[in-house]
Amino acid sequence: MSGRTTDIAIVGGGLSGGLIALALAMYRPEVSVRLIEAGARLGGNHRWSWFASDLSPAGEELLSGFRKAEWDDGYIVRFPTYKRRLKAAYRSLQSADFAARLERELPEDTIMTGREVAALDAEGVDLRDGTRITARSVIDCRGFAPTPHLTGGWQVFMGRHLRTPEPHGLAHPIIMDAHVEQLGGYRFVYTLPVGSHDLFIEDTYYQDTPDLDRSALSARLDQYQARMGWSGEPVAxxxxxxxxxxxxxFRAFQQDQQINGVTVAGARGGFVHPLTSYTLPVAVEVALAIAEDADLPGDQLSAKLASSARRHWSNMSFYRLLGTMLFGAAQPEQRYKVFERFYRLREPLIERFYAGRSRLADKVRVLAGKPPVPVVRAIGAIAGSSPPLLDPTRNSPR
Structure with missing residues (x-):
């Protein structure tokens, strides 16, 4: 038989697959793992961000060894009629630093990059080059797949790492700057001061279509930099x-992704915050859960994680409702008003919202009072239907 034999084969070396491999190495080092990635390096070209309050103590421990940008004294949001500095600590991890730790700490022969997968099943993975990797358990972490079974809109963005000739002077992350022209959807610019001479600037849109015009977004980033007085050279x-x-x-979505006996994790398995598209806090908890259940046969691990994904889907219903109203009830250029109102609420509520742990009182407070969208349109949006998520573009969520 050609190929290798391993306890667990993970297909996809992005955020979810990498964290699962790391959790297994940290807490179950006796379990052999192969982490298979089609790209040249783990993690791709991404930046993942989160609030410190999103993670459990065990999650903090899992991420503690990564080199990451940290801001412990809050962040800023800006809207046309409102500006606020909030106190929550914020974190950001670049994919190069993600890959560096995994390359440094995972056991030898774990990482297999530049290896395209032809097929996978409950007993192993077939690579394009003819290699067969046999495994007790196979975990599919290949990222979100376009589907007719889920509906919604799109978050489209372009980020630029800018190196400035002089210190830029920005001390706090600007998580949302919506005091910019609203173009075809809710638009905001996101800026992280990742060094005294380094900024990560991202132009982001909540829009109805998945269209991404690179030239237009690049020009708008130029305009924003000029407005903020930042000069320099883009480096990434x-x-x-x-x-x-x-x-x-969701069950039909799961059935489309499912291969009998194969565990499905990450965005492909539905483990994502449906409104923010943030995945890191959920990916951390899934990685810890898989490490805890690493001895389960593949079919049992698959069934257990599929059940967990359904619970997650159920728990996220409030955020899907808000997304429905955002896309269906608000005119594209007026969607910023939804977030402008939201950011006037109490900070603990905002933190629980991003962590996906909103309480009943939080949900009532978000929906109470004068709505930022017309009531008739909100009712119509809830009663109506959204377009299916059939975009051929595939990216790993943040």
Whole structure:
């Protein structure tokens, strides 16, 4: 028999697959793993960000060894009629630093990059080059797949790492600057001061279509830099088209992704915040859960994680409702008003929202009072249907 034998084969070396491999190495080092990635390096070209309050103590421990940008004294949001500095600590991890730790700490022979997968099943993985990797358990982490079974809109963005000749002077992340021209959807610029001479600037849109015009977004980043008084040379770029899920038939979605006996994790398995598209906090918890259940046969691990994904889908219903109203009830250029109102609420509520742990009182407070969208349109949006998420572009959510 050609190929290798391993306990667990993970297909996809992005955020979810990499964290699962790391959790297994940290907490179950006796379990052999192969982490298979089609790209030249793990993690691709991405930046993942989160609030410190999103993670459990165990999650903090899992991420503690990564080199990452950290801001412990808050962040800023800006809207046309409102500006606020909030206190929550914020974190950001670049894919190069993600890959560096995995390359340094995973056992020898774990990482297999530049290896395209032809097929996978409950007993192993077939590579394009004819290699067969046999495994007790196979985990599919290949990223979100376009589907007719889920509905919603899109988060489209272009990021630029700018190196400035002089210190830029920005001390706090600007998580949302919506005091910019609203073009075809909710638009905001996201800026991270990742060094005294380094900024990560991202132009982001919540829009109805997955269209990404690189030239237009690049020009708008130039305009924003000029407005903020920042000059310098771009040293790296990032683009993405991410689903914002508002509804659908989740069981049908699972059936489309499922290969009998194969565990499905990451965005492909539905483990994502449906409104923000953030995946890191959920990916961390899934990685820890898989490490805890690493001895389960493949079919049992597959069934257990599929059940967990359905619970996650159920728990996220409130955020899908908000997404439905955002896309269906607000005119594209007026969608910023939804977030402008939201950011006037109490900070603990905002933190729980991003962590996907909103309480009943939080949900009532978000929906109470004068709505930022017409009531008739909100009712119509809830009663109506959204377009399916059929974009051929595939990216890993943040």
């Amino acid at each position: 770029f990032e683009t993405g088209v991410l689903p914002v899920v508002t509804g659908g038939n």
